[in-house]
Amino acid sequence: MAVKTLEDLLSEGVSGRRVLVRSDLNVPLDGSVITDDGRVRAALPTIKRLAEAGAKVIVAAHLGRPKGTPEAKYSLRPVADRLGELLGKEVRLAGDVVGEQARAVVAGLADGDVALLENVRFDPRETSKVEDERAELARDLAALTGDSADASGAGGRGGAFVSDGFGVVHRKQASVYDVARALPAYAGGLVLAELEVLSKLTGDPQRPYVVVLGGSKVSDKLAVIEALLPKVDRLLIGGGMAFTFLAAQGHSVGSSLLEQDYVETARKLLAEHADKIVVPSDVVVADKFAADAATDTVAAEKIPDGWMGLDIGPRTTEHFAAEVAAAKTVFWNGPAGVFEMAPFAAGTKGVAQAIADSGAFSVVGGGDSAAAVRVLGLPEEKFSHISTGGGASLEYLEGKELPGVAVLEGGA
Ligand SMILES: Nc1ncnc2c1ncn2[C@@H]1O[C@H](COP(=O)(O)OP(=O)(O)OP(=O)(O)O)[C@@H](O)[C@H]1O
């Protein structure tokens, strides 16, 4: 990739310069408690290296999907605190994105200090479809790094932008895309590392190449399934998306998650790729979507009316585990069941354990799948790579252009 990188920026020298870093700090929260800080940890090395080299680091990030206006529940306060704990120094959170408070916090930065701007999606221009609006926010962000107030200290060298939020590079948003045109832009270590690992899956993966898909976003992942099928040796389908495939086989799926509009396509894919697609042969069903539901394990073609499938059954888990054990390359996106509730966590745990034990080159992509690895207490180090990107890693595997990367290459 012909881009300038964090290493280039560090060798130019950053001492005294204000450097804007876009990180993906979109973590799962329970109230104000971070339930999985994986993304904060992943963002740390770039921030730390810049701070240690004497930069005044300004971090921009989003949390959730607020609608362009401040909302307390989407404040980055818990993230600023966690980042500070992990860095071992205070991270001041600006009370706004590019307003007076942000300017004041930035003006107070000493060399090596780190500040976090409030949720960039509190500003409606961040996600605007109107390019001029996004460009205006990008200029405001760039101005925070401006060397006018800083020219002497910075030795005439102005600000810089480091794009390190891999999980968000598939978004054409102001703090990801447009800002890279408003400032000298550099690819951060996390973005480069993620792209390098994922390129091993799109290049010439070692075979057998097994992909495990699950989760609940069937329609979102339809394009990925179609794009992946010609490239993989096996596609194991669990989670909520399995029921659309079971319906396509003519089974009744009770009140399980079902994307009726996709049944016909699923039937076509099953017919064309019968040798590759594996769907569940048994499922754990429940009489309601709750941890205290009545449950049963039934054959996939015998889901009773009014019951819903919330996990793959033990026979399926064993089958998936055997496929994974034989693989040389595994990509996993989407939990096999509702792992957040104990009665429906066994399938996800079994599949994840099999991936960890497989010795294959294994990549976990997807917010909930990565969280499942940590929340279920699986040995993280036994996975080759746990991607910080959900949608971003899938779009990459699909072969789509990632705007936040293309702009660094001078394209998009
Ligand atoms: N059988 C099922 N019925 C309903 N929901 C399910 C089922 N199996 C898994 N899920 C839910 O799917 C959710 C995760 O789906 P999702 O497609 O968002 O995966 P992901 O790993 O977060 O990927 P991405 O980051 O791409 O969104 C989990 O919250 C899980 O409870």
Ligand SMILES: O=C(O)[C@H](O)COP(=O)(O)O
């Ligand atoms: O969680 C993610 O996948 C990234 O942070 C991107 O978030 P978004 O889907 O709300 O753009």
